[in-house]
Amino acid sequence: MSGLNLSEGRVRISKSARKLAQQVISRAQANSGDNDVLDVLIIGAGFAGLGTAIKLKEAGVKRFVILERGQDVGGTWRDNQY
Numbered sequence: 001m002s003g004l005n006l007s008e009g010r011v012r013i014s015k016s017a018r019k020l021a022q023q024v025i026s027r028a029q030a031n032s033g034d035n036d037v038l039d040v041l042i043i044g045a046g047f048a049g050l051g052t053a054i055k056l057k058e059a060g061v062k063r064f065v066i067l068e069r070g071q072d073v074g075g076t077w078r079d080n081q082y
Contacts, residue, residue: 017043017067024065040064046075 021041028038039061042049045068056064072078 017069020067020069024067028065038063038065042066044068044075045070045073047077049075 021043025038025041040052040056040063042052042064045066049066049068050073053064053066070078
């Protein structure tokens with residue numbers, strides 16, 4: 001990985017999500033001194049985000065971050081009453 005560039009236009013994300021992602025990446029790079037810190041950035045800690053994280057771990061991928069705008073995991077399941 002040659003670094004994550006959020007301005008390449010490959011993925012459309014909101015300005016707030018872009019800002020948060022850039023902050024997370026900057027902190028991770030500052031803490032490790034490595035420009036190639038993340039292999040994967042997962043947006044959302046709902047069912048799909050958590051499932052993706054599980055599969056990444058099973059595949060041996062260790063350098064990933066999950067970004068969640070809510071206070072806890074769960075996505076739609078957390079936000080709605082059924």
